[in-house]
Amino acid sequence: MTDGTAPFLLHPGDPGSPVILHVPHASRVIPADVRAGIVLDDRALEAELDHITDAWTDRIAAAAAVAARVRPWRFVNRLSRLVVDPERFPDEREEMLAVGMGAVYTRTTHREVLRPADADPRPLIERYFHPYAEAMTAAVAERLDAVGRAVVVDVHSYPARALPYELHGDGPRPPVCLGTDAFHTSGPLLDAARRAFAGFGGTEPDTPFAGAYVPLRYYGRDARVGALMVEIRRDLYLDERGAPRDAAVGALGRALAGLVDRLPL
Numbered sequence: 001m002t003d004g005t006a007p008f009l010l011h012p013g014d015p016g017s018p019v020i021l022h023v024p025h026a027s028r029v030i031p032a033d034v035r036a037g038i039v040l041d042d043r044a045l046e047a048e049l050d051h052i053t054d055a056w057t058d059r060i061a062a063a064a065a066v067a068a069r070v071r072p073w074r075f076v077n078r079l080s081r082l083v084v085d086p087e088r089f090p091d092e093r094e095e096m097l098a099v100g101m102g103a104v105y106t107r108t109t110h111r112e113v114l115r116p117a118d119a120d121p122r123p124l125i126e127r128y129f130h131p132y133a134e135a136m137t138a139a140v141a142e143r144l145d146a147v148g149r150a151v152v153v154d155v156h157s158y159p160a161r162a163l164p165y166e167l168h169g170d171g172p173r174p175p176v177c178l179g180t181d182a183f184h185t186s187g188p189l190l191d192a193a194r195r196a197f198a199g200f201g202g203t204e205p206d207t208p209f210a211g212a213y214v215p216l217r218y219y220g221r222d223a224r225v226g227a228l229m230v231e232i233r234r235d236l237y238l239d240e241r242g243a244p245r246d247a248a249v250g251a252l253g254r255a256l257a258g259l260v261d262r263l264p265l
């Protein structure tokens with residue numbers, strides 16, 4: 001999919017790169033028919049998008065792709081996570097279902113109603129969640145075929161102050177949180193990330209957000225697939241009004257490129 005309306009895009013990297021920068025939460029775009037299923041008025045929806053969107057993480061990833069010695073691939077969600085959240089489990093395994101934030105959210109970050117509780121999530125899962133998961137799986141498969149391994153680096157950001165929906169919001173909120181997975185995040189991969197982001201005031205693993213995204217086909221079974229989640233605290237690069245500070249966006253992009261360049265072979 002390469003047209004302007006594609007729900008997600010895979011930006012090609014170097015044929016020899018194992019790295020996929022995955023950007024799932026940067027977009028605010030909600031198709032009109034999906035918008036019609038959300039009960040918030042326009043002002044409340046804009047406020048919710050301000051809270052939930054990982055603003056400008058697509059730009060940070062793009063800056064990293066330009067700065068890296070070997071260009072990584074980039075898989076970018078063009079739709080808001082209020083359409084579907086591609087990183088949730090689409091079923092009862094998802095712990096966020098407890099707060100109405102499984103793959104199709106029914107609650108806001110402030111635990112208010114986003115969609116009617118009896119709204120059927122299946123049409124959105126079929127139309128958006130599964131195609132996204134299949135394309136991401138194919139992108140990983142392609143890296144495995146081409147270079148024998150794949151490393152998914154998830155690029156997120158998170159608010160300086162905990163939002164009511166967070167299940168683990170009482171933990172430390174470091175400048176850069178590094179989400180790990182016991183099977184897919186090697187010690188050297190985590191070390192490379194710690195060093196790459198050392199200049200921003202400190203990193204901590206798995207607080208306040210834990211885990212890393214791996215397509216289910218490979219999850220917990222294929223050690224050739226590495227994964228790490230980078231969660232950048234938003235006050236590092238946004239001003240009080242939510243506008244990006246260009247120098248900080250650039251510096252974070254270069255740090256992410258540094259991680260790509262340091263990835264252990």
Ligand SMILES: [Zn+2]
Binds near residue numbers: 025054155157
């Ligand atoms: Zn995110």
